[in-house]
Amino acid sequence: MATVPTNAVPPNPSAAPATAAGPSPEAAGPGGGRRPRGAGAGMAYGLAAYGLWGVLPLYFAVLAPAGPLEIVANRVVWSLAFCLLLITAIRGWASFRAALASPRVxxxxxLAAVLIAANWLVYTLAVLNAETIQASLGYFINPLVSVLLGVLLLKERLRAVQWVALGIALLAVLxxxxxxxxxxxxxxxxxxxxxxxxxxxxxxxxKVDAVTSLSVETLVxxxxxLAVMAVLASAGSATLLGHGPGHFWLMAAGxxxxxxxLLFFGAAARRLPLSTVGMLQYLAPLTQFILALAVFHEPMPAERWAGFALVWLSLIILTADMIRSYRVGRRAEAAERALDRAAAA
Structure with a gap:
C-alpha cells in the first residue's frame, strides 16, 4: 500500500508506504472551512487504492498452483520492471540514482525491503492457506501496533483514550x-x-518519492x-512458464x-486531509474480511466474532481520538494565523 505517517499507515499487504504528505495545505478546517481542492478526485483515488489492496486475495487465488515463494519472487521482479518503465516515463532517473548514491537512504x-518482503510472504501464505480472515485481522490491528511501537521505540506519550484503545486491542488478541x-x-x-x-x-x-522507494526496495x-525462481525452476516446481500464457501474464501482472x-494512494494523500486517509485505510482489511466470508467461505465461529468486535471497538476509539486531535490542531493553527494577521495589521 504509499508511505504515510504511522498514525495512518495504510494496511497495504502489497506495497511500500511511500512518504505521503499529511493533510494538504488546502485541507478544510474543522468547523466547515474550505473544501480541499481536488477532494472529489482524492476520494476516488483513495477508494481505488484501498479497493485494489482489498481485493488482492482474489488475485492470489487465481495464481494457483504457484506457491507463496514463487508468487513473491515474481512480484518483486515484475514490480521492478514496471517501476523502471515508470521512472523512464516520468523522467525520474535522477531521483533513483540519488537514492542509490546515498548510503543512509x-x-x-x-532494511525496509526485507520487512516488506516478509510482509508479502506472510500475507500470500495466509491467503493461499485459507487464512484470509487472519490476514485481514493483521491489517485491522496494524494502526494499533504502530501506536505501540511509537510508545516503545520512539518514547511517544499517549493520551488516556489511546491507552484504552490499546488495552481493548490486547484483550481482543487474548x-x-x-x-x-x-x-x-x-x-x-x-x-x-x-x-x-x-x-x-x-x-x-x-526524501524519496513512492515510485523511487518501491524501485529501490525491489532492486534490493x-x-x-531471481535465485528463488532459479531454484524452483531447477526443481521442476516453477509454474511461470509451464502453465500457459494466461498464467504467465497473470504472474507478470503482479x-x-x-x-x-501505490500511485493512487500517493495521489489521494496529496488531496485529502489526514483524518480522511486515516478512515479510508480500513477499507482494505474490511474488503478482505468480506471476501474471506462471502467468497472463500472461511469459518467464523462466535468467539472469533467476539474478538473482531473488540478489535473494531478499539479502532473506533483510536480513529475518533485521531480525528478529534487533528481538528484541535487545525483550530490551533487557524487561531495562531489569525493572531499573526491581527499583529501584522
Whole structure:
C-alpha cells in the first residue's frame, strides 16, 4: 500500500508506504472551512487504492498452483520492471540514482525491503492457506501496533483514550487466541512487519518519492528473488512458464498490481486531509474480511466474532481520538494565523 505517517499507515499487504504528505495545505478546517481542492478526485483515488489492496486475495487465488515463494519472487521482479518503465516515463532517473548514491537512504530502504518482503510472504501464505480472515485481522490491528511501537521505540506519550484503545486491542488478541486455539501468529506477523516497515520508512521521510522507494526496495530484493525462481525452476516446481500464457501474464501482472494502488494512494494523500486517509485505510482489511466470508467461505465461529468486535471497538476509539486531535490542531493553527494577521495589521 504509499508511505504515510504511522498514525495512518495504510494496511497495504502489497506495497511500500511511500512518504505521503499529511493533510494538504488546502485541507478544510474543522468547523466547515474550505473544501480541499481536488477532494472529489482524492476520494476516488483513495477508494481505488484501498479497493485494489482489498481485493488482492482474489488475485492470489487465481495464481494457483504457484506457491507463496514463487508468487513473491515474481512480484518483486515484475514490480521492478514496471517501476523502471515508470521512472523512464516520468523522467525520474535522477531521483533513483540519488537514492542509490546515498548510503543512509539505501541502507534504510534495504532494511525496509526485507520487512516488506516478509510482509508479502506472510500475507500470500495466509491467503493461499485459507487464512484470509487472519490476514485481514493483521491489517485491522496494524494502526494499533504502530501506536505501540511509537510508545516503545520512539518514547511517544499517549493520551488516556489511546491507552484504552490499546488495552481493548490486547484483550481482543487474548480472545482471538482462545478462538484460534493459539496465538494468531499470521495476523501478528503481518501487523508487526508492516508496523516496523512504517517505522523504518519514517527515517526516509519525504526524501524519496513512492515510485523511487518501491524501485529501490525491489532492486534490493531482485537477486534473492531471481535465485528463488532459479531454484524452483531447477526443481521442476516453477509454474511461470509451464502453465500457459494466461498464467504467465497473470504472474507478470503482479508488477502493475503492486505499483498501481501505490500511485493512487500517493495521489489521494496529496488531496485529502489526514483524518480522511486515516478512515479510508480500513477499507482494505474490511474488503478482505468480506471476501474471506462471502467468497472463500472461511469459518467464523462466535468467539472469533467476539474478538473482531473488540478489535473494531478499539479502532473506533483510536480513529475518533485521531480525528478529534487533528481538528484541535487545525483550530490551533487557524487561531495562531489569525493572531499573526491581527499583529501584522
Amino acid at each position: 539505501l541502507g534504510t530502504l534495504s 480472545v482471538l487466541s482462545v478462538a484460534y486455539g493459539g496465538v494468531p501468529w499470521l495476523a501478528l506477523a503481518l501487523a508487526l512487519s508492516f508496523g516496523f516497515y512504517g517505522l523504518v520508512k519514517k527515517n526516509v521521510g519525504t 530484493l531482485v537477486p534473492a528473488s 508488477g502493475l498490481i503492486t505499483a498501481l494502488p
